Amino acid sequence: MALGSLDPVTTARVVLILALLAGALFFTFVSMVGVIRLPDVYARAHTASQADTLGAGFGLAAVALTLGWQGASVKTAILLFFIFVTNPTAAHAVARAAFEDGNVPWTEGDERR
Amino acid sequence: MAPVANGRVVVPIEDTATLRATVAHVAAAAADGDVSAIHFVYLASWRDDDPRIDDRRTTAQDLLADAADWARYDLEDADVSENGIEIETALIAEDVYLFGPRQYAERLHTYADEHGIGTVVLDPEYTPVGNTTLLQPMEFELASTPLSVREAPVDRPSRRERLVSEITGPRFATVFGGSLAFYLVLGDPTYPFDLVTGVATALVVAISLSQVSLDHDPTLRESPLRLVRGLIYVPSLLLEILKSNVVVARVILSPSLPIDPTMTRMRVLVGSGLPVTTLANSITLTPGTLTVRARDADLYVHTLIPWAREGLFDGGLERWTRFVFYGREAARLPTPRERDDCAVLQGPDADEPMPFAATDGGPELDTHHESDEDRAPDTAAEAAPTAPGHHEDGDRR
Numbered sequence: 345m346a347l348g349s350l351d352p353v354t355t356a357r358v359v360l361i362l363a364l365l366a367g368a369l370f371f372t373f374v375s376m377v378g379v380i381r382l383p384d385v386y387a388r389a390h391t392a393s394q395a396d397t398l399g400a401g402f403g404l405a406a407v408a409l410t411l412g413w414q415g416a417s418v419k420t421a422i423l424l425f426f427i428f429v430t431n432p433t434a435a436h437a438v439a440r441a442a443f444e445d446g447n448v449p450w451t452e453g454d455e456r457r
Numbered sequence: 458m459a460p461v462a463n464g465r466v467v468v469p470i471e472d473t474a475t476l477r478a479t480v481a482h483v484a485a486a487a488a489d490g491d492v493s494a495i496h497f498v499y500l501a502s503w504r505d506d507d508p509r510i511d512d513r514r515t516t517a518q519d520l521l522a523d524a525a526d527w528a529r530y531d532l533e534d535a536d537v538s539e540n541g542i543e544i545e546t547a548l549i550a551e552d553v554y555l556f557g558p559r560q561y562a563e564r565l566h567t568y569a570d571e572h573g574i575g576t577v578v579l580d581p582e583y584t585p586v587g588n589t590t591l592l593q594p595m596e597f598e599l600a601s602t603p604l605s606v607r608e609a610p611v612d613r614p615s616r617r618e619r620l621v622s623e624i625t626g627p628r629f630a631t632v633f634g635g636s637l638a639f640y641l642v643l644g645d646p647t648y649p650f651d652l653v654t655g656v657a658t659a660l661v662v663a664i665s666l667s668q669v670s671l672d673h674d675p676t677l678r679e680s681p682l683r684l685v686r687g688l689i690y691v692p693s694l695l696l697e698i699l700k701s702n703v704v705v706a707r708v709i710l711s712p713s714l715p716i717d718p719t720m721t722r723m724r725v726l727v728g729s730g731l732p733v734t735t736l737a738n739s740i741t742l743t744p745g746t747l748t749v750r751a752r753d754a755d756l757y758v759h760t761l762i763p764w765a766r767e768g769l770f771d772g773g774l775e776r777w778t779r780f781v782f783y784g785r786e787a788a789r790l791p792t793p794r795e796r797d798d799c800a801v802l803q804g805p806d807a808d809e810p811m812p813f814a815a816t817d818g819g820p821e822l823d824t825h826h827e828s829d830e831d832r833a834p835d836t837a838a839e840a841a842p843t844a845p846g847h848h849e850d851g852d853r854r
Binding site for chain 1 (some may be wrong): 530569639642643698702705709710714716717718719720733738739740741742744745746747748749750757759761803804811
């Protein structure tokens with residue numbers, strides 16, 4: 345079915361869903377590039393959490409919008425809430441373990457590791 | 458009670474089931490002539506410029522007055538003239554948020570020094586943070602001061618009495634209600650099977666976790682307000698996350714990769730437990746800043762780019778956290794930069810050296826919340842990579 349044959353509200357919704365999906369893909373992609381390009385565990389932890397916050401965030405928002413007003417969208421919102429609680433905890437756990445291990449953060453001018 | 462160093466004792470108090478018995482024990486020792494001065498102190502868990510703390514202050518002062526009255530009554534009962542025995546009360550530590558047992562011990566020591574006191578008598582149920590086991594780590598910390606410590610030999614409530622008092626408390630009700638509501642959102646509230654299993658599940662959760670997940674009783678006035686303010690905070694946090702995500706994405710995708718990562722330290726003005734956890738997690742959620750370590754009120758934050766560092770030192774998230782937990786008036790405060798509460802730890806402009814548990818086990822650096830780490834600061838660092846779960850205790854408070 346072509347977009348043009350839908351009523352304006354549905355069209356707007358489809359466009360919004362597509363935009364959210366594009367955002368989700370973009371931030372997940374950025375996160376992946378960051379993990380490869382950044383120099384050390386701390387810097388990578390910054391960007392790895394991007395995939396969770398906005399990547400998963402936009403993705404789940406697109407899911408909720410697709411499902412519309414029903415029970416499952418509420419569960420999507422709850423899912424998002426848990427991601428936002430667990431993501432910083434996990435990032436902190438990784439960084440803290442590295443710090444406790446005496447891992448000195450990379451700074452300007454250091455060799456790439 | 459065995460003779461006390463110089464006959465002067467300090468008793469930190471809190472509203473516990475064994476407080477009355479502890480007071481009686483100290484009064485009996487005084488009646489026997491072992492104790493010549495009794496100081497009851499209450500260590501405040503708030504700061505004096507928090508809004509709306511009058512109730513908590515009044516409660517603390519009432520409790521102090523009660524303890525003093527009980528002691529006088531007991532002395533009278535024992536036909537001892539109270540004139541010879543000094544009974545004082547004090548509400549202390551209102552100028553800081555107290556974090557770990559070390560700070561509690563420090564404050565007690567300072568007070569004891571100022572008043573020429575040589576002994577601390579501890580109520581066996583004394584747990585000022587409201588959580589389970591502060592007493593032991595506190596005894597451990599007090600052991601490093603010249604004070605002598607003794608625990609009042611009083612009968613503690615049995616498991617059964619304890620359970621009864623727990624399951625009638627507001628903490629239990631809150632956790633039970635919360636888990637039941639969550640269960641029914643996932644299930645179907647109109648289906649009897651879900652209702653029954655929901656109640657059973659929520660009971661198990663509340664019995665096992667109510668004392669762990671909440672460190673003090675929620676109140677009808679303050680807690681709903683906090684919840685509402687928390688809901689106001691969420692959209693602004695999301696906006697903040699979105700902004701930093703875009704900025705960090707640009708940095709990562711630009712070919713020259715213009716990053717300038719450094720470790721920083723920021724002393725934050727929020728209470729221990731949930732407030733500091735909320736702040737630390739909000740900082741981590743925002744790309745560009747990552748909380749690496751929390752040592753009492755000091756957050757060690759890794760920053761990826763100068764923009765994120767400036768934002769961190771401007772204290773926006775700290776103000777929001779204070780707004781959520783203490784109200785709008787508390788959010789008006791100087792930024793960490795203005796308070797001189799932040800420092801860069803790396804690079805040519807470093808303000809102070811990096812603190813490493815692995816290379817420096819100095820006591821001032823190892824101020825963990827966890828008692829097990831307090832006992833073994835040197836092994837804590839080595840244990841981290843193999844047992845990361847072991848170190849996560851601090852996050853849940």
